[in-house]
Amino acid sequence: MTTEELLQKYDMTIGIECHVQLATNTKLFSATDNDARDKAPNSVVSPIDYGLPGMLPVLNRAAVDLAIKAGKALGSEVARVSRFDRKHYFYPDLPKGYQTTQMYHPIILAGEIEAPLEDGSSVRVRIHHAHMEEDAGKLTHYGDYSLVDLNRAGTPLIEIVSEPDIHSAAEAKAFATELYRRMTFAGVTHGDLYHGNMRFDVNLSVAPKGASELGNRAEVKNLNSFKSVEKAAEYEFRRQAELLEKGERIVQETRGWDDAKQTTSSQRSKEDAQDYRYMPDADIPPIILTDEEINRIQSEMPRLPGEWRELLRGVGLDHLQIETLLDAENEYRERVSILTIVESFIADTAKAKFVAIWNVNTLVPLLRDESFSLGAIDVALLESQLYDLMQSSKLSSNSAKAVFEELIATDETVDVEGYAESKGYIQESDENAIAAIVDEVIADPASAKAVADIRAGNDKVIGFLVGQIMKKSQGKANPALAQKLIRERL
Numbered sequence: 121m122t123t124e125e126l127l128q129k130y131d132m133t134i135g136i137e138c139h140v141q142l143a144t145n146t147k148l149f150s151a152t153d154n155d156a157r158d159k160a161p162n163s164v165v166s167p168i169d170y171g172l173p174g175m176l177p178v179l180n181r182a183a184v185d186l187a188i189k190a191g192k193a194l195g196s197e198v199a200r201v202s203r204f205d206r207k208h209y210f211y212p213d214l215p216k217g218y219q220t221t222q223m224y225h226p227i228i229l230a231g232e233i234e235a236p237l238e239d240g241s242s243v244r245v246r247i248h249h250a251h252m253e254e255d256a257g258k259l260t261h262y263g264d265y266s267l268v269d270l271n272r273a274g275t276p277l278i279e280i281v282s283e284p285d286i287h288s289a290a291e292a293k294a295f296a297t298e299l300y301r302r303m304t305f306a307g308v309t310h311g312d313l314y315h316g317n318m319r320f321d322v323n324l325s326v327a328p329k330g331a332s333e334l335g336n337r338a339e340v341k342n343l344n345s346f347k348s349v350e351k352a353a354e355y356e357f358r359r360q361a362e363l364l365e366k367g368e369r370i371v372q373e374t375r376g377w378d379d380a381k382q383t384t385s386s387q388r389s390k391e392d393a394q395d396y397r398y399m400p401d402a403d404i405p406p407i408i409l410t411d412e413e414i415n416r417i418q419s420e421m422p423r424l425p426g427e428w429r430e431l432l433r434g435v436g437l438d439h440l441q442i443e444t445l446l447d448a449e450n451e452y453r454e455r456v457s458i459l460t461i462v463e464s465f466i467a468d469t470a471k472a473k474f475v476a477i478w479n480v481n482t483l484v485p486l487l488r489d490e491s492f493s494l495g496a497i498d499v500a501l502l503e504s505q506l507y508d509l510m511q512s513s514k515l516s517s518n519s520a521k522a523v524f525e526e527l528i529a530t531d532e533t534v535d536v537e538g539y540a541e542s543k544g545y546i547q548e549s550d551e552n553a554i555a556a557i558v559d560e561v562i563a564d565p566a567s568a569k570a571v572a573d574i575r576a577g578n579d580k581v582i583g584f585l586v587g588q589i590m591k592k593s594q595g596k597a598n599p600a601l602a603q604k605l606i607r608e609r610l
C-alpha cells in the first residue's frame with residue numbers, strides 16, 4: 121500500500137518532547153563553563169556535575185530566568201513554586217546515579233502555541249508543561265569499548281512536553297520549527313542544532329480512522345533537525361500502519377533514527393515511570409517566584425515570533441514574506457537584524473512595507489551568498505534613502521537595486537543621491553528635458569510607422585517609442601513620464 125492509501129485508513133497521533141539547552145554561562149548547579157563545544161573530553165566538569173559524594177549543588181539563577189522567558193514564549197503560566205526531583209537510573213554517562221529534574225512540580229505549566237505550516241495554514245499544539253533538568257554526559261562507542269565524556273553533565277536544559285495534538289509529519293516539522301524560533305527569539309538558547317542545543321523526541325502512534333483508543337506508541341529519540349523530525353514521523357507512520365495491516369501489534373518502545381538510512385530501529389522497551397524511583401531532591405530548595413519578578417523578566421523580553429508576525433501582517437506582508445524574514449533574522453541576526461530595520465520604519469507603513477519586501481527580495485538573497493560580505497554601512501539609512509529616491513522618481517527600481525548592491529558591501533555611509541548621480545543612475549524626471557527628447561523621437565522618420573500605428577489605435581507600439589526615448593536619454597528618462605508625454609502628443 122502506498123503511504124497515501126495508508127493515510128486514508130489510519131490516523132497518526134504525535135506528541136513531541138524537546139530538550140532545549142539554556143544559554144547560560146555556567147552549568148545548572150555548578151560554576152563550571154557551560155560551553156562544551158570543542159573542549160577536551162572531561163575538561164569542563166566539576167565534582168558537583170558528576171555527583172562526587174559530599175558535593176552540594178547550588179541552583180543557577182540565570183537558568184531560572186531563562187526558564188521564565190521560555191514560559192512566556194510557550195504561552196504558558198510560570199509556576200510560583202517549583203522543585204527538583206531525583207530520577208534514578210544507571211548509565212555510565214550519569215555517575216551520580218540520578219538525574220536532577222522536575223517530575224512533580226515543573227517550573228512551566230500548561231500553554232499553547234500556534235505553528236505555521238508551509239501552505240499558510242497553522243496547527244495549534246497545547247503544551248503539557250516544561251521542566252528544568254540537567255543534561256547527562258556523552259558516551260562514544262568504539263568497537264568493544266566505550267568512552268565517557270562528562271563535559272555536558274550538568275548543562276541546564278528545559279524539557280518541553282507537548283500534548284498529542286499533532287497529526288501529520290508536516291505538522292510535526294512545523295511544531296519543531298516554531299519551538300526553535302520561539303526559543304531563539306526569546307534568547308533562551310543559542311539554538312546551535314549541530315551541537316545538539318535542541319533535541320526532539322517524537323512519540324507516534326497509529327490507529328484505524330475513527331478508533332476510540334490510541335494505538336501503542338513508539339518514541340523516536342534525539343532528532344536534531346526539523347527535517348529529521350518530519351522524516352522520522354513519515355517513516356514511523358508507515359512502519360506502524362504496515363504492521364497493523366498485517367495484523368501485528370505495535371510494541372511500545374524507544375527507537376533511534378538513522379539519518380543516513382532514513383529509518384528508525386528498536387533501542388529498548390520503554391521503562392515505566394516508577395522504574396525511576398523519583399524522589400524530591402533535598403539538596404536544592406524549591407524555586408519560589410513572585411509575580412513581580414516574573415513580570416519584570418518577561419516584560420524585558422524582545423519581541424517573539426507571534427508578535428513579529430502580527431506587526432509584519434499589519435505592514436501588509438504575506439505569509440511567505442513573513443516567514444522568510446523570521447528565518448533570516450535567526451540566521452543572520454549577528455550580522456544584521458533585518459526585523460529591527462523594518463521596525464525602525466513602522467511609523468510609515470508604506471516605507472516599512474517597501475523596506476521589508478526589499479529585504480526579502482534583495483538583501484536576504486545576498487546574505488545567502490557565501491561570497492558576499494556585508495559592510496559596516498548603515499543598512500536602514502541606505503534603504504531609507506533608496507526608498508525616498510524611488511518615491512521622487514529619481515531612481516528606477518533597477519537602478520536602486522544596482523546602487524544597493526554597490527553600496528551594501530562598503531563600510532561608510534555615503535550620500536546615496538550624490539553617489540547615484542556620479543554613477544549616472546539618477547533618472548530624468550524634468551518634464552521639459554524629457555519632452556524635448558519625446559519630440560525628437562516622434563519627429564524621427566524611423567518612428568513614422570509606430571506613430572501612425574498608435575494614432576490608428578494600436579497602443580502596444582508605445583513601448584517601442586519609450587524604448588527609443590530611453591536609448592536617447594542613456595537610460596535616464598523616467599519611462600512613466602515619457603509614456604505620459606507620448607500619449608499627450610499623439
Ligand code: MN
Binds near residue numbers: 253
Ligand atoms: Mn529529559
